[in-house]
Amino acid sequence: MSTIWVIFKRELSGYFTTPIAYVFLALFVFLSGIFAFYIGNFFDRGQADLQAFFMFHPWLYLFFIPALAMRLWAEERKVGTIELLFTLPVTMTQAVLGKFLAAWVFSGIALAFTFPMWITVNYLGTPDNGVIAASYIGSFLMAGAFLAIGSCISAVTKNQVIAFVVSAAVCLGFVMSGFPLVLDVVSGWAPPAIVDAVSSFSFLTHFEAITKGVIDLRDLIFFVSLGAFWLFANAVVIDAKKAQ
Amino acid sequence: MAMRVDDGGGEYVVPMIEIRDLTKRFGPVVAVDGVSFEVERGEVLGFLGPNGAGKSTTMKMVTGFLAPDAGSVTVGGDDIASSPIAVKRRIGYLPEGAPLYGDMTPRAFLGFIAEIRGLAGARRRERIDTVVEQVSIGPVLDRPIETLSKGFKRRVGLAQAILHDPEVLVLDEPTDGLDPNQKHEVRNLIRGMSSDKVIVLSTHILEEVEAVCSRAIIIASGRLVSDGTPEALVSRAPNHNVVCCGLRGVEASGAVEALGAVDGVQRIDVVAASAERVSLQIHPVNGASLLAPVAEFARTRGWEVDELYAERGRLDDVFRAITRPHGSSAGNAGAASGEG
Numbered sequence: 001m002s003t004i005w006v007i008f009k010r011e012l013s014g015y016f017t018t019p020i021a022y023v024f025l026a027l028f029v030f031l032s033g034i035f036a037f038y039i040g041n042f043f044d045r046g047q048a049d050l051q052a053f054f055m056f057h058p059w060l061y062l063f064f065i066p067a068l069a070m071r072l073w074a075e076e077r078k079v080g081t082i083e084l085l086f087t088l089p090v091t092m093t094q095a096v097l098g099k100f101l102a103a104w105v106f107s108g109i110a111l112a113f114t115f116p117m118w119i120t121v122n123y124l125g126t127p128d129n130g131v132i133a134a135s136y137i138g139s140f141l142m143a144g145a146f147l148a149i150g151s152c153i154s155a156v157t158k159n160q161v162i163a164f165v166v167s168a169a170v171c172l173g174f175v176m177s178g179f180p181l182v183l184d185v186v187s188g189w190a191p192p193a194i195v196d197a198v199s200s201f202s203f204l205t206h207f208e209a210i211t212k213g214v215i216d217l218r219d220l221i222f223f224v225s226l227g228a229f230w231l232f233a234n235a236v237v238i239d240a241k242k243a244q
Numbered sequence: 245m246a247m248r249v250d251d252g253g254g255e256y257v258v259p260m261i262e263i264r265d266l267t268k269r270f271g272p273v274v275a276v277d278g279v280s281f282e283v284e285r286g287e288v289l290g291f292l293g294p295n296g297a298g299k300s301t302t303m304k305m306v307t308g309f310l311a312p313d314a315g316s317v318t319v320g321g322d323d324i325a326s327s328p329i330a331v332k333r334r335i336g337y338l339p340e341g342a343p344l345y346g347d348m349t350p351r352a353f354l355g356f357i358a359e360i361r362g363l364a365g366a367r368r369r370e371r372i373d374t375v376v377e378q379v380s381i382g383p384v385l386d387r388p389i390e391t392l393s394k395g396f397k398r399r400v401g402l403a404q405a406i407l408h409d410p411e412v413l414v415l416d417e418p419t420d421g422l423d424p425n426q427k428h429e430v431r432n433l434i435r436g437m438s439s440d441k442v443i444v445l446s447t448h449i450l451e452e453v454e455a456v457c458s459r460a461i462i463i464a465s466g467r468l469v470s471d472g473t474p475e476a477l478v479s480r481a482p483n484h485n486v487v488c489c490g491l492r493g494v495e496a497s498g499a500v501e502a503l504g505a506v507d508g509v510q511r512i513d514v515v516a517a518s519a520e521r522v523s524l525q526i527h528p529v530n531g532a533s534l535l536a537p538v539a540e541f542a543r544t545r546g547w548e549v550d551e552l553y554a555e556r557g558r559l560d561d562v563f564r565a566i567t568r569p570h571g572s573s574a575g576n577a578g579a580a581s582g583e584g
Binding site: 003006007010013014017018079080081083084086087088089090091242243 | 270304307308309310329332333335337339340341343344345346347348352356357359360361362388404
């Protein structure tokens with residue numbers, strides 16, 4: 001446990017050694033606000049909730065999370081510090097979790113800085129703060145699932161740009177898989193069970209359910225188990241690739 | 245503390261590092277092919293071999309970074325496959341090229357290593373102060389590692405490896421990229437630590453082996469081809485113990501004939517001969533020492549000797565002869581191609 005903590009601290013403070021982290025935070029807060037106000041028509045809806053704010057999170061994460069995850073392992077492999085890390089008394093699980101948690105907490109910090117949205121909606125009306133809390137939890141869980149994907153793909157390559165593009169593409173697949181655009185392609189030839197399976201992998205479906213205030217255990221399990229699966233794959237990829 | 249086992253017939257020391265039939269393949273390439281050796285406390289083992297011979301791969305398996313395809317590595321009685329963490333705690337390792345987290349300062353980096361190594365409180369401060377002193381990185385402690393010179397980076401890597409005062413120190417090319425003064429410092433550091441540790445270092449600088457190692461292993465094409473002291477290795481040089489002798493006022497053919505009768509002389513080459521001076525190379529039988537008999541002989545004859553020394557032989561020549569089985573003979577070292 002303490003080893004995870006040591007790796008976590010090094011990784012998280014690593015984000016803040018460059019000004020990029022602050023730009024990243026500012027950009028996330030700014031964009032999530034812009035989307036809510038201008039595209040989500042926060043005011044015109046005339047409703048005291050944050051639906052217009054949360055509905056854009058999957059799309060924001062599509063670019064922000066791969067950017068956050070791309071250097072996690074690609075950098076270690078490129079510089080060769082992966083050899084240093086795994087000859088220290090550190091297990092694979094500790095290393096993968098330490099790094100993942102650092103990136104996840106960073107995304108949590110970004111999410112926390114959107115608190116002015118919550119203040120605004122409370123100032124303007126009387127929203128259901130339970131729904132808002134559930135939405136924040138759902139958004140944070142979804143960020144974790146995105147991050148697990150990004151972390152795994154970051155271990156596949158030594159090139160951060162490739163890691164970014166590929167994880168954004170994979171994440172897009174997960175976001176879109178509930179859309180007719182994707183389902184129509186599948187439903188042409190696959191049996192209904194597979195179509196259902198594909199659509200059930202959609203981040204949007206599960207996330208929207210949570211933002212409506214319905215915390216269904218299945219939605220939570222979806223994000224947690226998906227994240228766990230990708231982190232497991234992450235460890236397998238590191239083991240297979242570290243020698244190269 | 246060495247591990248001692250009493251098997252009734254007196255105690256013996258279990259080797260600190262025990263490597264058995266270590267094998268590693270990368271696709272069709274066999275990088276390490278059935279390497280076995282042991283290293284005991286107090287030994288400084290030099291790991292030699294041409295680039296790509298399998299030195300680094302062997303070190304990566306000994307330190308637990310790579311899993312071997314076959315064979316076993318035991319460090320201090322713990323098998324690396326079954327208890328990797330215990331083994332890694334015992335080892336300090338400087339990987340090839342000394343990779344470091346460039347965005348950290350040496351102070352933060354050593355703090356991180358200390359925490360991972362479980363050093364805390366006063367012990368942690370004391371160890372960091374000690375190694376910073378040992379590798380002289382005091383002036384750059386608070387500068388980002390990526391802005392440091394190659395020499396400083398290498399020394400930060402070294403500091404990281406010795407931070408927890410490990411029983412086993414594995415150094416992959418520790419002096420690569422250092423200037424002669426820094427090389428000298430690092431060698432002194434290694435010598436200073438050698439008495440109570442096992443040190444394994446790889447290098448392709450042969451003078452380094454003679455300077456710091458008590459034993460040298462040569463690996464070629466993944467196989468162990470030689471294992472012995474640097475002195476034993478040098479004695480395998482073709483010109484080992486060849487006596488070079490300069491004589492004045494003696495005729496060449498007479499001198500050769502007379503010296504040919506000395507016990508242990510195999511043959512004599514005339515290197516240069518003029519009216520006033522003869523220069524000879526006297527080859528011994530089986531590399532035995534000829535210096536004393538030749539000096540004694542010249543004295544009884546009353547020859548004027550202006551030069552007399554025995555060649556030690558060059559490690560480079562032995563290295564070439566061993567690692568290039570299909571190459572030319574080790575003797576024409578200067579003309580050899582395919583160096584490095």
